[in-house]
Amino acid sequence: MAPPVHGKISLLAFLLGTTTFVLSRLFYWNDSLLYIWEELSVFIFFSNVALLNIVTWFLFSTKDAYKNAVRACFLGCVCGFGLILSFDSLRWRHFGWYLTSLSVFHWSEYYITAVTNPRSLTIESYLLDHSREYKIAAAASWIEFTLELYLFPGTKQFTVISIAGALLVISGEMIRKFSMITASTNFNHYVQYRKQDDHRLVTHGIYSFCRHPAYLGWFLWSIGTQVILFNPVCLVGYTIVSWRFFRERIFEEEIYLISFFGEDYVNYKKHVRSGLPFINGYEGPQSS
Numbered sequence: 001m002a003p004p005v006h007g008k009i010s011l012l013a014f015l016l017g018t019t020t021f022v023l024s025r026l027f028y029w030n031d032s033l034l035y036i037w038e039e040l041s042v043f044i045f046f047s048n049v050a051l052l053n054i055v056t057w058f059l060f061s062t063k064d065a066y067k068n069a070v071r072a073c074f075l076g077c078v079c080g081f082g083l084i085l086s087f088d089s090l091r092w093r094h095f096g097w098y099l100t101s102l103s104v105f106h107w108s109e110y111y112i113t114a115v116t117n118p119r120s121l122t123i124e125s126y127l128l129d130h131s132r133e134y135k136i137a138a139a140a141s142w143i144e145f146t147l148e149l150y151l152f153p154g155t156k157q158f159t160v161i162s163i164a165g166a167l168l169v170i171s172g173e174m175i176r177k178f179s180m181i182t183a184s185t186n187f188n189h190y191v192q193y194r195k196q197d198d199h200r201l202v203t204h205g206i207y208s209f210c211r212h213p214a215y216l217g218w219f220l221w222s223i224g225t226q227v228i229l230f231n232p233v234c235l236v237g238y239t240i241v242s243w244r245f246f247r248e249r250i251f252e253e254e255i256y257l258i259s260f261f262g263e264d265y266v267n268y269k270k271h272v273r274s275g276l277p278f279i280n281g282y283e284g285p286q287s288s
């Protein structure tokens with residue numbers, strides 16, 4: 001499946017943003033350039049971000065294309081910044097891994113939707129405006145990381161733990177994207193309260209192992225980000241809050257799936273587990 005024009009714009013703008021990282025590598029060419037980079041890296045980085053914004057504005061002049069491109073370019077710059085920290089900073093290296101994962105996650109939510117289900121594609125498909133709670137959770141993890149970095153710097157250097165976190169993030173991301181590709185036009189970022197004519201029950205591929213693989217993937221990804229950062233407080237908080245969120249979401253979603261697909265969904269539910277620990281979903285009126 002080829003991405004529609006919005007997918008292509010998003011890809012191009014994201015790659016443009018990541019040139020912030022490529023540019024930083026050019027300063028490693030010789031010692032004088034490296035000296036300039038070490039002295040002026042913040043100024044050079046933000047000048048490049050500003051320049052890219054202007055380039056994006058020129059390239060994608062229509063309102064809709066610009067709205068899309070500016071978000072993708074911003075995520076590309078965050079990815080580039082994450083890569084710079086990952087390669088250049090010992091103290092902030094794991095924060096760099098986290099920023100790279102975060103930007104790739106949000107950008108690919110849009111891009112995979114563009115490829116697999118363009119009809120449902122909107123600017124919200126970046127999930128950047130997800131919810132107030134999501135933003136508070138992100139800010140809390142940045143604050144915890146920074147505080148602990150200054151109070152207990154040694155705790156932010158456990159690379160083995162951060163590698164375990166990165167593996168969780170990568171597997172969560174892959175499970176989620178496989179689910180989106182498998183469910184294709186039946187996948188929607190928002191719970192559907194009315195059945196579309198072409199909405200089919202998906203029970204094959206990754207959906208034959210668990211009923212909610214995309215939520216499982218997101219759950220693993222979100223926990224993994226806190227393991228990368230070695231944030232013990234947010235790790236516990238994220239686990240509890242996201243588990244409760246998915247328990248309620250799955251409960252609500254299954255009420256509608258049973259109303260859409262009747263016995264077919266009830267049978268599917270009997271044979272395939274939800275995928276998230278200790279979450280059974282909707283089990284009839286007595287379970288509410």
Ligand SMILES: C[S@@+](CC[C@H](N)C(=O)[O-])C[C@H]1O[C@@H](n2cnc3c(N)ncnc32)[C@H](O)[C@@H]1O
Nearest residue numbers: 179186188189191192200201202212213214215
């Ligand atoms: C964000 S997607 C999540 C899908 C699924 N819960 C998962 O975690 O992979 C939500 C939409 O997918 C639809 N959906 C969920 N499971 C489905 C299935 N097995 N077959 C078809 N549509 C499904 C729901 O109707 C809802 O609109």
